[in-house]
Amino acid sequence: MSKRVGIEVSIAIAEAVGLARAEVIPAYPITPQTHIVEHLSEMVANGELDAEFIPVESEHAAMSCCCGSSAAGARTFTSSSAQGLSLMSEILYIPSTMRLPMVMVVANRAMSAPISIWNDHQDIMVQRDIGWIQTFAENGQEAVDLTLHAFRVAEDRNVSLPFIVNIDGFTLSHVIEPIELPDQEDVDKFLPPFKPRYKLDPRRPITMGPVGIPEVYTEAKVAHDMAMRKAKRYILKAWDEFAEIFGRKYNPVESYRTEDAEILLVTMGSISETAMTAVDAMRDDGQKVGLLRIRLWRPFPSQEFRKAIGKAKVLAVVDRCLPPGAVCGPVGAEIRSLLYKIPGAPKIFSFVAGLGGRDVTVARFKEIVDKARQFAKKRPRELYEVIGVREK
Amino acid sequence: MIPEFEKFKGFKAKNLPKEELLSSGHRACQGCGEVLALRMVMKALGKDVIVCNATGCMEIITSPYPHTAWNVPWIHIAFENAAAVASGVESARRVLARKGKIPKKHVDILAVGGDGATGDIGLQWISGAFERGHDFLYVCLDNEAYMNTGVQRSGCTPYGAMTTTSPPGKKSFGQVTWKKNVPAIAVAHNIPYVATASPAYFLDLMNKVKKAALVKGPAYVHIYSPCPTGWGSAGERSVEIARLAVETKVFPLYEVIEGRYIISRKITKPKPVEEYLKTQRRFRHLDEEHIDYIQRRVDAEYEKLLRLAEMD
Ligand SMILES: Cc1ncc(C[n+]2csc(CCOP(=O)(O)OP(=O)(O)O)c2C)c(N)n1
Ligand code: SF4
Ligand SMILES: [Mg+2]
Numbered sequence: 277m278s279k280r281v282g283i284e285v286s287i288a289i290a291e292a293v294g295l296a297r298a299e300v301i302p303a304y305p306i307t308p309q310t311h312i313v314e315h316l317s318e319m320v321a322n323g324e325l326d327a328e329f330i331p332v333e334s335e336h337a338a339m340s341c342c343c344g345s346s347a348a349g350a351r352t353f354t355s356s357s358a359q360g361l362s363l364m365s366e367i368l369y370i371p372s373t374m375r376l377p378m379v380m381v382v383a384n385r386a387m388s389a390p391i392s393i394w395n396d397h398q399d400i401m402v403q404r405d406i407g408w409i410q411t412f413a414e415n416g417q418e419a420v421d422l423t424l425h426a427f428r429v430a431e432d433r434n435v436s437l438p439f440i441v442n443i444d445g446f447t448l449s450h451v452i453e454p455i456e457l458p459d460q461e462d463v464d465k466f467l468p469p470f471k472p473r474y475k476l477d478p479r480r481p482i483t484m485g486p487v488g489i490p491e492v493y494t495e496a497k498v499a500h501d502m503a504m505r506k507a508k509r510y511i512l513k514a515w516d517e518f519a520e521i522f523g524r525k526y527n528p529v530e531s532y533r534t535e536d537a538e539i540l541l542v543t544m545g546s547i548s549e550t551a552m553t554a555v556d557a558m559r560d561d562g563q564k565v566g567l568l569r570i571r572l573w574r575p576f577p578s579q580e581f582r583k584a585i586g587k588a589k590v591l592a593v594v595d596r597c598l599p600p601g602a603v604c605g606p607v608g609a610e611i612r613s614l615l616y617k618i619p620g621a622p623k624i625f626s627f628v629a630g631l632g633g634r635d636v637t638v639a640r641f642k643e644i645v646d647k648a649r650q651f652a653k654k655r656p657r658e659l660y661e662v663i664g665v666r667e668k
Numbered sequence: 669m670i671p672e673f674e675k676f677k678g679f680k681a682k683n684l685p686k687e688e689l690l691s692s693g694h695r696a697c698q699g700c701g702e703v704l705a706l707r708m709v710m711k712a713l714g715k716d717v718i719v720c721n722a723t724g725c726m727e728i729i730t731s732p733y734p735h736t737a738w739n740v741p742w743i744h745i746a747f748e749n750a751a752a753v754a755s756g757v758e759s760a761r762r763v764l765a766r767k768g769k770i771p772k773k774h775v776d777i778l779a780v781g782g783d784g785a786t787g788d789i790g791l792q793w794i795s796g797a798f799e800r801g802h803d804f805l806y807v808c809l810d811n812e813a814y815m816n817t818g819v820q821r822s823g824c825t826p827y828g829a830m831t832t833t834s835p836p837g838k839k840s841f842g843q844v845t846w847k848k849n850v851p852a853i854a855v856a857h858n859i860p861y862v863a864t865a866s867p868a869y870f871l872d873l874m875n876k877v878k879k880a881a882l883v884k885g886p887a888y889v890h891i892y893s894p895c896p897t898g899w900g901s902a903g904e905r906s907v908e909i910a911r912l913a914v915e916t917k918v919f920p921l922y923e924v925i926e927g928r929y930i931i932s933r934k935i936t937k938p939k940p941v942e943e944y945l946k947t948q949r950r951f952r953h954l955d956e957e958h959i960d961y962i963q964r965r966v967d968a969e970y971e972k973l974l975r976l977a978e979m980d
Contacts (some may be wrong), residue, residue, distance in 0.1 A: 299763045302756060326767065328759035332752065333796030340749035344720065344756025347743050350764055352756075370745055383775055469769075476718045476741040485744035486731035595687060595702065 278522075280456045285416035285448050286311035288455045289355075294325045295463040298379075299350040299470075302330035302341035307393045308361040308445035309383040313355055317358045339367040342378045343428055344372060346438075347484055349475035351427065352378040357445055358385035358399040371438045371546040372407030373500045377472070378438045379429035380408075381423060384545070384596075385445040386632040391426045394633020395445040397545065397596035401606045407500055409507055410574040411438045412544040413532075416453035419443045420525055422571075424463060431470045435507045442573075444546040446633070458522055466521050473551060499561035504575045511572060514640055528577035529584045530569040533559060537566030538646055540585065540622075542593040544607060547629075547636045551594075554641030565645055570607070578614055585615075591624045592648035594636070595660075598628045604660035625651045626660035640664055670860060670925060672882040679874045685711045687739075694737040695729040699903020701894035701910060702726055702809040705867040706780065709807055709891075712874035713776050713881055715740055718761075720754040722781030722790060723747035724897075725816045726809060748790040751797035754779035754804045776881040777804035783824035784814045785889075787850040798857040798886045805880040805887040808850060811895035819898040821851075823848035826918075827965070828958050829950045831898075836953040846965065854888035855924050861887035863922040863932075867894075868910035872921060872932055879923075892919045900949025909947050916944040917970040922977065929976040941966050 304311035426439040519525035595605025608626030615621040689710040728961040730737040760818040786808035821834040880887035913919035921932040945951040
């Protein structure tokens with residue numbers, strides 16, 4: 277029987293990785309990811325998990341080890357944040373085009389400078405285009421479930437891609453929540469052993485990671501892009517099967533009180549819980565406000581998102597990332613380009629909030645909705661607005 | 669002594685493995701010392717091996733898709749991280765064998781990179797892998813510069829040598845620093861086996877590579893590799909130049925087994941360094957003063973090595 281326990285989300289994620297029977301775990305510590313890898317190394321040390329925990333000398337080495345491990349045919353997991361994720365950056369592009377499955381939980385954190393250990397999404401947005409499948413968790417249960425789902429999808433021979441599960445640093449990673457930890461038997465049913473089509477094996481020698489001359493490079497990248505697009509089908513299928521076994525159903529885009537809504541907030545990650553509270557409060561005031569939460573970020577669920585908008589007239593997109601000098605935040609830009617010149621598309625306003633651990637409160641969400649409503653009447657001068665900046 | 673060495677009888681000219689695991693038809697320049705050395709490395713290791721190759725000449729010339737020169741499993745990820753990739757492969761095989769998912773039979777894990785990949789940009793990854801004690805061997809093919817990108821200087825470029833980023837000019841005579849001692853850095857990690865080798869002494873090279881593979885834990889072999897293209901030397905003289913480097917004490921051959929230095933080939937009647945320098949255009953601009961300095965420093969470095977060997 278699965279058990280429901282009060283547990284720190286990081287520990288629960290580590291338990292999920294254990295239930296997934298991960299085999300190689302190269303990791304380097306960085307706040308707020310530390311509790312995940314500490315607990316994993318404990319599980320290995322206690323013999324609860326039969327795996328190799330590689331205490332590498334840097335995140336770049338962690339990702340490099342992951343490539344070797346996956347290529348050799350082992351189920352591979354790592355975890356990182358911010359500066360660590362960026363140190364991996366050179367390598368992150370490689371397992372994805374090489375189609376090496378692995379799972380990484382990123383405990384999202386702000387990028388230096390100034391150095392900050394607190395939460396926003398700048399670290400992962402820098403890595404937006406690395407060609408990994410990416411999901412965002414809203415709460416602890418989802419973090420656990422998405423981690424199991426990630427292994428299943430990444431290793432599916434029809435997919436064969438690395439997978440990042442994003443969880444908000446501290447606001448998710450370090451809180452204690454009631455979480456249902458699945459049964460080993462059920463996890464085994466959901467997640468068959470990793471059997472890659474190709475691996476490094478002297479009995480069947482292959483060359484992995486060759487030079488891509490101009491005559492083949494484009495095709496290699498297009499093949500990767502096609503694999504990403506095709507992956508959506510298997511992501512959805514795995515969520516269906518997950519629901520059958522575990523009773524919890526996940527969708528690429530989650531709608532909250534969107535029926536008859538005129539204004540929709542658009543969020544990713546754990547601030548969505550506060551956003552729901554704000555929506556409830558605004559609904560109580562008679563405002564026709566709803567919420568769209570993007571769970572699947574890559575491949576972007578274009579159809580599902582378009583459908584989820586319904587008849588809304590205004591979208592207020594909240595980014596947790598401020599790219600200086602850009603047109604707007606990355607999620608805002610994505611949605612603007614998705615809906616550009618679509619007949620009847622809503623007006624889209626882009627907001628940036630919650631940088632470096634700044635709380636995004638119910639009041640802030642109300643402010644965002646109010647602003648979006650005003651902007652819909654009178655076009656704002658700027659293409660985005662940063663919310664909650666102190667005047668002094 | 670290392671127990672794994674006891675059964676190894678050594679390669680002889682008569683019993684050299686015939687199989688070519690790195691096949692011909694690759695894109696290396698004529699007279700390339702690196703690919704010559706790499707071929708010997710592969711012969712010594714045999715086919716039960718997984719190769720993790722750093723970016724550089726050897727990676728480029730052997731793997732232009734859809735062609736490959738490799739008859740063994742081979743992976744290239746990036747420039748600086750071959751040792752970490754090898755760590756991942758080794759760990760994966762360890763756990764998979766323990767779980768009965770792959771045969772228990774031993775497979776050698778080879779990480780291979782140039783002097784740049786090894787002594788400069790990749791030093792940290794190698795240090796990490798050595799310190800953690802993975803069972804693998806790292807082979808550095810040292811052609812004394814970043815050749816793949818067009819002959820830029822590296823930490824292993826010798827004093828006085830001309831490269832595209834250490835050009836001699838009105839205010840410079842070429843590389844101003846002495847060659848970095850990468851084998852000594854490997855030794856400092858207390859790994860069981862470190863050696864230097866040269867393709868001019870191919871049996872010695874192959875025996876060292878085999879020992880590096882046999883030993884449990886990390887091992888390091890640093891192989892001097894003439895590069896006609898980067899050095900401005902005649903392709904047909906690569907082996908001769910490699911031999912001269914040993915005979916002039918410029919590149920001494922030795923092993924360090926569990927910390928003990930053993931000179932493989934003692935040079936009692938050294939040839940003058942100038943004879944070596946003359947074979948390569950990269951040293952052509954050097955005047956007598958610089959050549960004298962190089963001679964004195966080569967002698968002193970060799971003395972140091974002898975003292976290390978005597979201490980044991
Ligand atoms: C991170 C990174 N920096 C720089 C390069 C460019 N680069 C590729 S190979 C190379 C030089 C390789 O030199 P070495 O390791 O000595 O090998 P060789 O080509 O001489 O055999 C350089 C600088 C790269 N690929 N990656
Ligand atoms: S440049 Fe030098 S090392 Fe590179 S292939 Fe040519 S000869 Fe060999
Ligand atoms: Mg080189």
